[in-house]
Amino acid sequence: MEIAAASTVSVAPQPPRLTNAFSRKLSSVSSLSFGSVERKYCLGNAKLRVSASSSVDVVTAEKISPASFLDKRETGGVLHFVKYHGLGNDFILVDNRDSSEPKITQEQAAKLCDRNFGVGADGVIFAMPGVNGTDYTMRIFNSDGSEPEMCGNGVRCFARFIAEIENLQGKNSFTIHTGAGLIVPEIQDDGQVKVDMGIPVLKAQDVPTKLPGNKGEAVIQAELVVDGVSWNVTCVSMGNPHCVTFGTKGGPNQKLKVDDLNLPEIGPKFEHHEMFPARTNTEFVEVLSRSHLKMRVWERGAGATLACGTGACALVVAAVLEGRANRKCTVDLPGGPLEIEWKQEDNHIYMTGPAEAVFYGSALV
Numbered sequence: 001m002e003i004a005a006a007s008t009v010s011v012a013p014q015p016p017r018l019t020n021a022f023s024r025k026l027s028s029v030s031s032l033s034f035g036s037v038e039r040k041y042c043l044g045n046a047k048l049r050v051s052a053s054s055s056v057d058v059v060t061a062e063k064i065s066p067a068s069f070l071d072k073r074e075t076g077g078v079l080h081f082v083k084y085h086g087l088g089n090d091f092i093l094v095d096n097r098d099s100s101e102p103k104i105t106q107e108q109a110a111k112l113c114d115r116n117f118g119v120g121a122d123g124v125i126f127a128m129p130g131v132n133g134t135d136y137t138m139r140i141f142n143s144d145g146s147e148p149e150m151c152g153n154g155v156r157c158f159a160r161f162i163a164e165i166e167n168l169q170g171k172n173s174f175t176i177h178t179g180a181g182l183i184v185p186e187i188q189d190d191g192q193v194k195v196d197m198g199i200p201v202l203k204a205q206d207v208p209t210k211l212p213g214n215k216g217e218a219v220i221q222a223e224l225v226v227d228g229v230s231w232n233v234t235c236v237s238m239g240n241p242h243c244v245t246f247g248t249k250g251g252p253n254q255k256l257k258v259d260d261l262n263l264p265e266i267g268p269k270f271e272h273h274e275m276f277p278a279r280t281n282t283e284f285v286e287v288l289s290r291s292h293l294k295m296r297v298w299e300r301g302a303g304a305t306l307a308c309g310t311g312a313c314a315l316v317v318a319a320v321l322e323g324r325a326n327r328k329c330t331v332d333l334p335g336g337p338l339e340i341e342w343k344q345e346d347n348h349i350y351m352t353g354p355a356e357a358v359f360y361g362s363a364l365v
């Protein structure tokens, strides 16, 4: 990409807010976009360069002529997207409202999610037509290309994305069909998104786990041997499978200090454990008080992420079932806090947290 007569101005390190004016402007300059490996974003004839430290430079440019990009655009090899994150759990959002087939394949999604050779994300999310009377369908591919049933942080991003592309202001609620069934996010006046995440599933074979039920059909505070070490685990499905642990059975790790964990080493051993036929997400949890928990997560198909919404819900269910916490908790994730409530009245879990747009882009696929 060429830049002529460039002058650099530093601006605040926050991502640009996704206003409708910004949205219209960006969609009108799609021909001035960028390739999949460059983290450079265009607004009119200004180019935004976002560095790893989140500082943003605005570089004015008289001429940007990505010829190969334009060629590809003609032959349809370009995907337009908006990048969002929920507490650092980041996603490439694709407007797929015109089709019930995802615009890209699972292999292409994995390439786009690559943080060195692609855009970089924990997953790709498609906003699709609703089914069975729902407003929309959400599908997601993990960064390894696999397709999970649900994504909690993703659904908050999805709600904000829908509001943006449908030009909706203020409080709004949607019914969303997902692999986990009906999910209902509601955008609040302050921009946070509260999501009815439905009822947690505890029956072992539905989680799924091969661990035998020890409280009826549920697996609660059961023993799981990982690499010769016995862990206490509770298995919960929020549509997708979760294995929640507060520590090992005896020994120095009995009560976890989650900051001390070697997550890249231990995480995959849980994910691929033979007791989890569909693999599993794993939450390692430290109890700070009965209403304040701290977690680190190893996600199925995405590895260590900064946040996991379904995981935060699952761990509050596990903490309640193990008698460690109240039904309403703040959960500290590496990317920030989520408010989780498992309501007695309807047995549903409610998650409240932020979702932010980071940038618009177009990628060669």
Ligand SMILES: N[C@@H](CCC[C@H](N)C(=O)O)C(=O)O
Pocket: 089, 142, 147, 148, 149, 150, 151, 152, 153, 154, 240, 241, 281, 299, 300, 301, 302, 305, 307, 308, 309, 310, 311
């Ligand atoms: N980060 C998500 C969960 C995404 C899916 C997960 N990796 C899986 O395979 O189940 C969340 O916020 O819930």
